[in-house]
Amino acid sequence: MPVAPPRPTDLPLTALRAFEAAARLGGFSAAAQELGVTPGAVTAHVKALEARLAARLFIRGPKGVELTALGARVLPEFTTAFDALGLAVHHLRAESAPKIVHIATLPALAQLWLSPRLPGLRAQMPGVEISITAMEAPPNLKRAPYDLSLFPGREGRLVAEEDIFPVCAPQLAARLTRPEDLAVLPCLIDSAWAEDWQDWAAVAMPRAAFRPRGPVFSLYALAVEEAANGAGVLMAHGSLVAGHLARGQLVAPLPQRVRLPMALRLWSARPLKAGHPAERVARALLAP
Amino acid sequence: MPVAPPRPTDLPLTALRAFEAAARLGGFSAAAQELGVTPGAVTAHVKALEARLAARLFIRGPKGVELTALGARVLPEFTTAFDALGLAVHHLRAESAPKIVHIATLPALAQLWLSPRLPGLRAQMPGVEISITAMEAPPNLKRAPYDLSLFPGREGRLVAEEDIFPVCAPQLAARLTRPEDLAVLPCLIDSAWAEDWQDWAAVAMPRAAFRPRGPVFSLYALAVEEAANGAGVLMAHGSLVAGHLARGQLVAPLPQRVRLPMALRLWSARPLKAGHPAERVARALLAP
DNA sequence: GAAGAGGCTCAGATTTTCTCACCCTAGATT
DNA sequence: AATCTAGGGTGAGAAAATCTGAGCCTCTTC
Numbered sequence: 145m146p147v148a149p150p151r152p153t154d155l156p157l158t159a160l161r162a163f164e165a166a167a168r169l170g171g172f173s174a175a176a177q178e179l180g181v182t183p184g185a186v187t188a189h190v191k192a193l194e195a196r197l198a199a200r201l202f203i204r205g206p207k208g209v210e211l212t213a214l215g216a217r218v219l220p221e222f223t224t225a226f227d228a229l230g231l232a233v234h235h236l237r238a239e240s241a242p243k244i245v246h247i248a249t250l251p252a253l254a255q256l257w258l259s260p261r262l263p264g265l266r267a268q269m270p271g272v273e274i275s276i277t278a279m280e281a282p283p284n285l286k287r288a289p290y291d292l293s294l295f296p297g298r299e300g301r302l303v304a305e306e307d308i309f310p311v312c313a314p315q316l317a318a319r320l321t322r323p324e325d326l327a328v329l330p331c332l333i334d335s336a337w338a339e340d341w342q343d344w345a346a347v348a349m350p351r352a353a354f355r356p357r358g359p360v361f362s363l364y365a366l367a368v369e370e371a372a373n374g375a376g377v378l379m380a381h382g383s384l385v386a387g388h389l390a391r392g393q394l395v396a397p398l399p400q401r402v403r404l405p406m407a408l409r410l411w412s413a414r415p416l417k418a419g420h421p422a423e424r425v426a427r428a429l430l431a432p
Numbered sequence: 433m434p435v436a437p438p439r440p441t442d443l444p445l446t447a448l449r450a451f452e453a454a455a456r457l458g459g460f461s462a463a464a465q466e467l468g469v470t471p472g473a474v475t476a477h478v479k480a481l482e483a484r485l486a487a488r489l490f491i492r493g494p495k496g497v498e499l500t501a502l503g504a505r506v507l508p509e510f511t512t513a514f515d516a517l518g519l520a521v522h523h524l525r526a527e528s529a530p531k532i533v534h535i536a537t538l539p540a541l542a543q544l545w546l547s548p549r550l551p552g553l554r555a556q557m558p559g560v561e562i563s564i565t566a567m568e569a570p571p572n573l574k575r576a577p578y579d580l581s582l583f584p585g586r587e588g589r590l591v592a593e594e595d596i597f598p599v600c601a602p603q604l605a606a607r608l609t610r611p612e613d614l615a616v617l618p619c620l621i622d623s624a625w626a627e628d629w630q631d632w633a634a635v636a637m638p639r640a641a642f643r644p645r646g647p648v649f650s651l652y653a654l655a656v657e658e659a660a661n662g663a664g665v666l667m668a669h670g671s672l673v674a675g676h677l678a679r680g681q682l683v684a685p686l687p688q689r690v691r692l693p694m695a696l697r698l699w700s701a702r703p704l705k706a707g708h709p710a711e712r713v714a715r716a717l718l719a720p
Numbered sequence: 721g722a723a724g725a726g727g728c729t730c731a732g733a734t735t736t737t738c739t740c741a742c743c744c745t746a747g748a749t750t
Numbered sequence: 751a752a753t754c755t756a757g758g759g760t761g762a763g764a765a766a767a768t769c770t771g772a773g774c775c776t777c778t779t780c
Contacts, residue, residue: 153468154577155521157445158737173757180441185738187759199528206745208757214527221520228516232509233443239502240487289442446768461726473769475728494777496726 155196162189163201164222167215171208178284230287234413237289238422244273245425249294251278252334252364253408256384257304258294265428272421280336285413291422293411294429296404300411301430306404307382308340311394313374320377320397323349330376331356332367340379340404348400368394383408443484450477451489452510455503459496466572518575519702525577526710532561533713537582539566540622540652541696544672546582553716560709568624573701579710581699582717584692588699589718594692595670596628599682601662608665608685611637618664619644620655628667628692636688656682671696 165175166186176183194201201215211219249258254276265274282295296306312320312329319325323345331341333356345354358376361367368385371378372393378385380396388394410430416423453463454474464471482489489503499507537546542564553562570583584594600608600617607613611633619629621644633642646664649655656673659666660681666673668682670689676682698718704711 154575155524156736157449157517160517160521161445171757172759181737182739183758184740184760188737191759197524197528204758206757207747214524217527218520218524221516221523225513225516225520228509228513229445229448232506232513233448235509236443236485236502236506239505240485287442444767459726460728469768470770471727472729472771476768479728492727494726494775 155193156189159189159193160222161226162186163193163215164219164226166190166202166209167211167219168223178287227286231414234289238291243271243421244275245292245422246275246277246290247292247294247425248277248279248283248288248290250280250296250336250364252336252381252384253294254278255365256368256387257408260387261429265425268428269421269424272425274425282411285411291412291416292426292429295409295411296406297409297411298406300409301426302407303410303430304383304408306407307401308344308379308404309382309396309401310344310377310398311371311380311385311389311396312377313372314392314395316374316377317395317397323398323400324352326354326356326377327352330358332358332371332376332378333360334364334367334379335360335362337364337379337381340381343404344379344400344402347402348398443481444477447477447481448510449514450474451481451503452507452514454478454490454497455499455507456511465569466575515574522577522701526579531559531709532563533580533710534563534565534578535580535582535713536565536567536571536576536578538568538584538624538652540624540669540672541582542566543653544656544675545696548675549717553713556716557709557712560713562713570699573699579700579704580714580717583697583699584694585697585699586694588697589714590695591698591718592671592696594695595689596632596667596692597670597684597689598632598665598686599659599668599673599677599684600665601660602680602683604662604665605683605685611686611688612640614642614644614665615640618646620646620659620664620666621648622652622655622667623648623650625652625667625669628669631692632667632688632690635690636686 162175162179162185165178166172169175169178172186172190173183176186179186190201199214200212202209203212247258258276262274266272277290282293282297283290285293293300294303310320310326316329320329326345333341338360341354341356345352345356356379359370361370364381364384367378368380368388370376371380372388378394380394382401385394389396410426412422412426416426450463450467450473453466454460457463457466460474460478461471464474467474478489487502488500490497491500535546546564550562554560565578570581570585571578573581581588582591598608598614604617608617614633621629626648629642629644633640633644644667647658649658652672655666656668656676658664659668660676666682668684673682677684698714700710700714704714
């Protein structure tokens with residue numbers, strides 16, 4: 145007699161979320177990163193789900209996974225549902241702490257662009273707390289609890305163009321008068337923006353096969369400090385060294401500037417209501 | 433400096449689900465029942481959520497809880513999101529096991545109404561598995577994994593009217609010729625349908641202050657068996673004793689029948705696609 | 721003034737969930 | 751060929767979550 149056990153336990157929500165992330169992002173590792181867990185955890189979740197359903201959701205290949213027909217059919221529904229849930233959580237948070245604005249950004253932007261502007265923002269909006277979280281990649285704003293994200297990208301409102309050019313300490317400037325001089329000077333390299341040197345060189349010295357040599361930093365702000373200390377030449381992002389240039393801690397001996405395709409942009413998951421703290425912060429950051 | 437910890441951990445999904453259920457059902461106990469946990473678990477979830485948000489979601493009163501303004505504002509969003517998620521899960525299940533039809537019903541209906549019809553159904557649809565889960569109250573079909581629910585109610589398609597009348601074993605029939613005889617005969621009482629006796633008496637013997645006396649059963653099917661064994665008089669639901677009447681195991685000595693306001697109805701969460709197993713089962717059950 | 725409904729609490733048990741360290745594969749690099 | 755790298759899979763053990771159970775409290779109802 146086909147009588148099921150008393151309570152057919154329903155599927156674990158976390159496993160469903162792992163499936164959705166893996167399916168949407170096209171891989172377990174990417175999903176693990178979005179969810180903030182190890183890939184093994186995602187593997188386990190998907191496996192558990194498949195065992196429960198007695199059906200495959202992904203086809204495992206050696207270079208990654210691919211959705212099965214079943215997985216592809218149900219993915220959109222789950223994405224929609226989890227988006228709705230994420231938005232609901234966001235509203236819940238916003239309603240329960242309306243005076244806190246959460247901003248996600250790159251570590252470099254947090255330290256060199258946002259930080260100098262904070263005192264002014266706070267003075268402008270007493271009572272509003274501004275919380276800044278640094279991360280390497282833009283978050284999925286439909287899921288993660290941020291009001292604003294500030295990243296180089298194509299989406300969102302333009303905050304500043306990204307112009308790059310070499311800078312160094314004043315005492316080093318005499319040794320940097322032509323692009324070719326870079327071959328014999330230490331070039332400070334930020335690990336996340338290593339291509340900056342190539343991008344600039346491609347325009348400024350198109351003939352030369354230039355390869356920057358010098359210390360690598362994982363924190364851009366640290367590279368900026370080292371450049372100011374005279375450790376070498378840095379490929380600067382204009383908006384991030386404006387302060388150092390104004391104070392004379394850094395100089396830009398070469399006139400050539402290169403505009404990167406990705407501009408600095410401010411982006412929010414849903415329309416900001418005029419007058420609300422997040423909208424006021426956005427407005428203040430966009431102001432010249 | 434208001435820099436948040438690396439990863440602002442997001443809200444636990446189970447706690448959100450507990451909140452949603454409690455808010456929608458208006459109480460922690462009801463939510464606990466829907467979720468299949470103890471009330472203490474729901475209390476803990478809501479408490480954890482409130483602690484995380486640093487905001488109250490419910491106002492605790494001595495006779496239950498009530499939503500705060502905040503809770504009431506965000507509830508609809510969560511209900512929508514979890515409904516969408518439940519539906520997605522439902523589709524996932526349906527797509528991964530398209531040949532199983534899950535039916536939720538009362539224990540009494542499972543044993544006395546559905547069970548006799550199963551052999552016919554199976555013969556009619558070879559390859560389709562029919563899984564029956566008995567429960568005391570209709571499930572929330574947007575959340576629980578059932579294709580069809582068969583319950584007395586007002587929603588859904590009519591399966592049968594609920595007519596009640598006293599029945600007993602043939603050898604007892606001689607002692608039951610007038611309603612008044614019930615006062616001196618043992619009345620078998622089903623604990624879930626105890627009011628049946630009052631409902632019937634209110635029509636059949638409006639003057640008398642009738643109180644049935646007799647053994648109480650928690651399983652209606654057991655009461656039916658006992659009645660057939662001659663243990664007393666049962667207030668029968670017509671559709672549930674049809675078999676026993678036909679076989680002569682029970683007789684209905686009194687002509688008076690009372691129609692209950694709740695008819696037996698078949699109900700499904702979403703429109704059934706014609707030709708799909710669930711729809712075919714529904715059609716077969718609705719057929720005379 | 722007893723009983724009942726609804727919630728709360730806290731300790732302890734149970735189950736989920738996660739990490740860690742390691743293995744495996746196929747394609748790319750040297 | 752040998753090595754790297756990217757992406758996954760595994761299994762043991764640790765950590766965290768979730769749940770239960772028994773008892774308490776408060777108010778309402780009989």
